[in-house]
Amino acid sequence: MPKVRLSAMIAAACLLGSVAQANAQFPLTFSSNDNGFFTPFNSGNANTVRYGDSVWIDCFANGSFTLSQIDLGLATFNSQTAGTTDIILTITEGDPSGLVFGSGQSLYQITIPGVVLPEAPVEGQPTLFTLSVPLPDVRTLGGCNNVGYSIRLANFNFAGSFGFQCSTATAQTLGFFTNNASFFNGSNWSLFAFGPNPVTQIAQFTMTLFGAPFTPPASCSPADIANTDGETTLTGGGPDNTIDNGDFTAFFSAFFLADTDPARLVSDIANTDGETTVEGGGADGVVDNGDFTAFFAYFFAGCP
Numbered sequence: 001m002p003k004v005r006l007s008a009m010i011a012a013a014c015l016l017g018s019v020a021q022a023n024a025q026f027p028l029t030f031s032s033n034d035n036g037f038f039t040p041f042n043s044g045n046a047n048t049v050r051y052g053d054s055v056w057i058d059c060f061a062n063g064s065f066t067l068s069q070i071d072l073g074l075a076t077f078n079s080q081t082a083g084t085t086d087i088i089l090t091i092t093e094g095d096p097s098g099l100v101f102g103s104g105q106s107l108y109q110i111t112i113p114g115v116v117l118p119e120a121p122v123e124g125q126p127t128l129f130t131l132s133v134p135l136p137d138v139r140t141l142g143g144c145n146n147v148g149y150s151i152r153l154a155n156f157n158f159a160g161s162f163g164f165q166c167s168t169a170t171a172q173t174l175g176f177f178t179n180n181a182s183f184f185n186g187s188n189w190s191l192f193a194f195g196p197n198p199v200t201q202i203a204q205f206t207m208t209l210f211g212a213p214f215t216p217p218a219s220c221s222p223a224d225i226a227n228t229d230g231e232t233t234l235t236g237g238g239p240d241n242t243i244d245n246g247d248f249t250a251f252f253s254a255f256f257l258a259d260t261d262p263a264r265l266v267s268d269i270a271n272t273d274g275e276t277t278v279e280g281g282g283a284d285g286v287v288d289n290g291d292f293t294a295f296f297a298y299f300f301a302g303c304p
């Protein structure tokens with residue numbers, strides 16, 4: 001476990017602490033910095049280690065969300081001079097470790113080059129700053145909606161140490177914290193907290209996640225079962241008000257799956273007489289020639 005440098009209730013000024021955004025999206029999760037800082041990155045490990053954390057958006061609904069921005073509360077420590085680093089940010093489904101709360105699958109990754117690391121010249125005091133990263137409406141996979149992130153560094157050029165602002169459990173006023181944070185040592189991921197106290201010693205890095213619940217576009221016809229990439233509601237896509245090759249691919253990929261594969265029901269759009277919901281039929285739990293016939297008819301008719 002990396003060395004923990006925690007200093008409770010640090011009153012250093014936040015260079016950019018406001019969560020007010022001129023943004024149609026809104027905060028899905030919010031935690032403030034009331035629990036010191038943790039600056040594990042330095043020139044000795046910057047090319048090797050990664051750190052991350054996760055947060056619950058909503059554990060009570062099955063819908064997915066689109067993520068439009070993440071604001072990371074960051075800190076520098078013990079340097080008379082400013083520096084720079086590239087930050088490689090990965091947004092993950094569930095915790096980035098893949099050890100808890102989801103697969104850890106990458107949903108989006110971006111490299112932010114030349115992030116300025118401000119000087120922290122006062123002994124024992126960090127300099128706090130916020131890094132706001134726009135996200136291209138990154139879609140979560142749905143279900144319990146634990147979203148994580150990790151950062152790793154490249155071209156680290158800073159004399160001191162760098163890392164995260166920390167929150168207590170009570171500072172998480174929107175969404176739900178996770179007790180642990182995540183550490184990659186170059187070979188393996190592990191989880192850590194700063195101690196056993198479930199309020200003041202949790203490892204929750206200060207951040208705000210912006211976004212909105214995802215509302216799928218209406219299906220324009222029974223053949224509109226996927227987006228243009230052939231992704232259905234099972235794979236993070238779904239109808240997109242367009243009939244195109246994505247629907248064709250999705251239908252036939254599903255249609256020719258084994259009878260026992262539940263994903264085959266993606267192609268169940270009609271009853272055995274080929275009647276869809278439009279004709280008063282619809283999915284009947286069986287994939288057969290009725291679905292095949294209906295798909296072709298609606299596919300070639302296109303969106304009305």
Ligand SMILES: [Ca+2]
Nearest residue numbers: 178180203204
């Ligand atoms: Ca956590």
Ligand SMILES: [Ca+2]
Nearest residue numbers: 224226240242
């Ligand atoms: Ca479509």
Ligand SMILES: [Ca+2]
Nearest residue numbers: 268270284286
């Ligand atoms: Ca059917």
